[in-house]
Amino acid sequence: MSFKHILxxxxxxxxxxxxxAVSEWGYxxxxxxxxxxxxxxxxxxxxxxxxxxxxxxxxxxxxxxILAYFGVLILVITILAxxxxxxxLYWGYPNYFPQWVDVSRDRVYDLPRLAQSALIIISPVAFxxxxxxxxxxxxxxxxxxxxxxxxxxxxxxxxxxxxNPHFLFNTLNSIYGLALESSKKTPGLILKLSDILSYTLxxxxxxxVPLDKEIQLIKDIISLEKERFGKRLDISFNxxxxxxxxxxxxxxxIPLVENAFKHGIQNEVKKGWINxxxxxxxxxxxxSISNSVPSGMEKKKNMDGLxxxxxxxxxxxxFENRHxxxxxxxxxxxxxxxxxxxxxxxxx
Numbered sequence: 410m411s412f413k414h415i416l417x418x419x420x421x422x423x424x425x426x427x428x429x430a431v432s433e434w435g436y437x438x439x440x441x442x443x444x445x446x447x448x449x450x451x452x453x454x455x456x457x458x459x460x461x462x463x464x465x466x467x468x469x470x471x472x473x474x475i476l477a478y479f480g481v482l483i484l485v486i487t488i489l490a491x492x493x494x495x496x497x498l499y500w501g502y503p504n505y506f507p508q509w510v511d512v513s514r515d516r517v518y519d520l521p522r523l524a525q526s527a528l529i530i531i532s533p534v535a536f537x538x539x540x541x542x543x544x545x546x547x548x549x550x551x552x553x554x555x556x557x558x559x560x561x562x563x564x565x566x567x568x569x570x571x572x573n574p575h576f577l578f579n580t581l582n583s584i585y586g587l588a589l590e591s592s593k594k595t596p597g598l599i600l601k602l603s604d605i606l607s608y609t610l611x612x613x614x615x616x617x618v619p620l621d622k623e624i625q626l627i628k629d630i631i632s633l634e635k636e637r638f639g640k641r642l643d644i645s646f647n648x649x650x651x652x653x654x655x656x657x658x659x660x661x662x663i664p665l666v667e668n669a670f671k672h673g674i675q676n677e678v679k680k681g682w683i684n685x686x687x688x689x690x691x692x693x694x695x696x697s698i699s700n701s702v703p704s705g706m707e708k709k710k711n712m713d714g715l716x717x718x719x720x721x722x723x724x725x726x727x728f729e730n731r732h733x734x735x736x737x738x739x740x741x742x743x744x745x746x747x748x749x750x751x752x753x754x755x756x757x
Contacts, residue, residue, distance in 0.1 A: 425533055426451065442506075449501040453493040453530045458537050460485055466541055486534070490527040491517065561726055583637040598636060601629040612659055620655035620689055623662055624648060627685070630663070634670055642674055643682040650689040657694065657749075658727055662687075664720045665698050665745050673700030673743060692752040699744035717745070724749070 426447050433443040461482060470478040494517045502509045584602065587595045608626050612618055631644060666685070674681045681701040688695040717736065724732045724747070733748040 422451070422455075425454075425536075429529075429532075445505050449497050449505070450493065450526075450529055452496070453489045453526075454533050457486060457489050457530050457534050461534050462537060462541055466538065471545075482534075486527050486531050487523075489530055490523050493526050493530065494518075494523065564722075564726060583633070587636075594636065598633060601632055605629055605633075609660070615659060617656040618659045620652045620657050620694070623657060623659070624652060624687065627662060627666055630666055630670075634674070638674055638681075641680055643680060644685070645683075646685040646687075648687045648689075650687075651691065652687075652689050654691070655689050655694065655751075658723070661720070661723065662696055662747075664717070665696065665747070668717060668745070669698050669700040669743075673702060679703075692750060694747075694749045694751070696747045697744070699742055702738070702741050702743050704741070720747075 426444070429450075430440065430443040430447045433446055434440050437443040437446060465478055465482055465485070469481060498510075498517060581602070584595060584598050587598065605626060608622065612622065627646065631646060635642060635644065669683045669685075673683060681703070683698065683700045686695075686697045721734055724734055728749055731750040733746070735746040737744045737746075
């Protein structure tokens, strides 16, 4: 026990003694007599409180042995009440209240007096029991919240680490082909790829990033994929609303973009298309993306991808009931609509 905790305990007993002394004052000749009377009860109260605090509550009550706890507590209080009667009748009263002296052994076991002593002893026990139960409950709740938060953070980090880097490898192949042809586009594409890697490695570790940075990342990915697919890809990206003052978790939108390229265009032998729309407001973000589905592609392949499961779980962890993720698929179109409400506690 630290020095600070010892001071807290001393302060507690000073307050308790003074409070009971003030209450007792009306029955005694002076405040001094009231304080002495309460101090005579202090040893019994100390033993009762600390036996209950350090032994009975943690070892019996917290093991769900409620009846055993009350049984032992009553036994402890009874023994202390009897010991207190011996203490005051043979030492306390003769030294401080000689007018009350009665050393008859029959008075030690006077039931009304024993009951009175037991009630006086148990009063701080009841108070400290309630305080300990609340303090331990609060501590356990805080620890549980910390563990839940640590688990949540670990899961979010894991989910971000699972973002599919397939476009990086494909883009490297495309850049390699252009380099062999000595294309003038190669330096610009390498710079864009460098920006994407920098964002993924460094800024993704932040809690939130400006929405404009996420938008720029999407634009860089689109530029790289356009170079890769060429005329096979028809893509549009429209942004509406105020994006300057919006902060979002990093890499929140990227999995949806990756999913559209991977499942909508990569396997397309003819011309494919992707439409992306983003609308932002001070307290709301809407992001919609739809892509063509190659003919003959297995049904639900888009919906079973790692990217969509990843984004769904991240939304649950980050926004709970303040988001909406709607997925639609038909014969030739796959669409995902996401809404996030930053302020309201209701569904987006």
